[in-house]
Amino acid sequence: MAVVKVIEVLAQSTEGWEAATQEAVNEVSKSxxxxxxxxxxxxxxxxxxxxxxxxxxNAKVSFLVK
Structure with missing residues (x-):
């Protein structure tokens, strides 16, 4: 059985919403x-x-818990 955890983060960019979304993923992926x-x-x-x-x-990032 897989378990998925969701965390909510806020991110911003001067370039657009797509860049802000990528920034959210980049920061979460550090940890x-x-x-x-x-x-x-x-x-x-x-x-x-x-x-x-x-x-x-305001993004919800989902990740697999192992």
């Missing part, structure tokens, strides 16, 4: 092995002077 998937729960953008300057994601 977690066997990442199976990432589910982006929420998106947020930070605006300064009428320009989007940061993209944020």
């Amino acid at each position: 977690v092995d066997n990442i199976e998937s990432v589910y982006v729960k929420d998106f947020q953008a930070i605006v300064e002077n009428n320009q989007v300057v940061k993209y944020r994601v």
Whole structure:
């Protein structure tokens, strides 16, 4: 029987939501092995002077527990 654990993380990027999602996976992978998937729960953008300057994601990262 496989057991999958899910952790929720927040990540951001100046390049876009895809880059923010990749940043979430990159950071989690520093301390977690066997990442199976990432589910982006929420998106947020930070605006300064009428320009989007940061993209944020609230992501759930799933990984296999061995």
